[in-house]
Amino acid sequence: MDFDRADAVNQAIRLLSLRHRARAATLLTPLGLHTGQEALLLELDRSGPSIQAQLSEALGSEPPSVTLMVRKLEGAGLVRRAPSAADRRASVVELTEDGKALVGRVKELWCALAEETVAGLSEETVAGLPELLRTMTANVDGRRSGHR
Amino acid sequence: MDFDRADAVNQAIRLLSLRHRARAATLLTPLGLHTGQEALLLELDRSGPSIQAQLSEALGSEPPSVTLMVRKLEGAGLVRRAPSAADRRASVVELTEDGKALVGRVKELWCALAEETVAGLSEETVAGLPELLRTMTANVDGRRSGHR
DNA sequence: GCATAATAGTTATGCGCATAACCATCCTGT
């Protein structure tokens, strides 16, 4: 691939990352959330109480990141931790009532953001978008340093 | 749009951001660069000596971010700053010889990364990709807080 | 059954990027 084409792809991905994230931030700020935290809340809503290793896997974030996210959300009263009965190393994270209440609002924002994002695109393009993005993600993820 | 579809889009964008960035990081590390710095070097290669406001605009990063990036690249000897003759507030940034030498290698990585990223996609999909991503970027960027 | 490896989690540290507040310089209108 020639450089101009490659650069167009890479730079477009970089800019979309920045802007989509920035837009998410401005939408989430009124709820008192920071970008990334919404992913954790949504995952808990999806899968129910989970240990941090599961969250780390689901979010695609490293364990230390999850530790911090959970700590902050716990401080905000949106999430609660309990020691796991089966494994004394693990702690189970779950939504509090406040957390559950907030998830509803997060979902609305999430829908609004997705609609904004794909505005003006054809129905079929939108339909194929997640698959397309996941393919690219898997392409670069597969080359990750060794593990998995 | 229903939540599942919206979430698929948003999460796919989030994950692609993380992974593409992570992959870029592992490719750039051997060159002693961190993610984001390559964009600045490539922009200088493209447009020649520029003042930081131009870089900020071209990279889509805020001025404070540019200040730090330039400072670090200057420390690494890849970039040089000179006061602007026309405007005493501005400083002109340009590549050093070392910087120019490194840009060549960055370009190679950049091509390799783009090829990895779009592996397995049809030729037409790849051709339309930058435009597609830019459309989405503009969609969320347009709603930005007031300015531009 | 016990040493060793694998796994869950945390702390420390560092980078990228953002916003807020601020200074220095320039441009503009009257």
Next chain:
DNA sequence: ACAGGATGGTTATGCGCATAACTATTATGC
């Protein structure tokens, strides 16, 4: 010509995310 605003840059601070190094527990191989 000069006050007020716009523009270029920097500093301070904070969050997200990463890696490295560590502890505590659980699983495995001989």
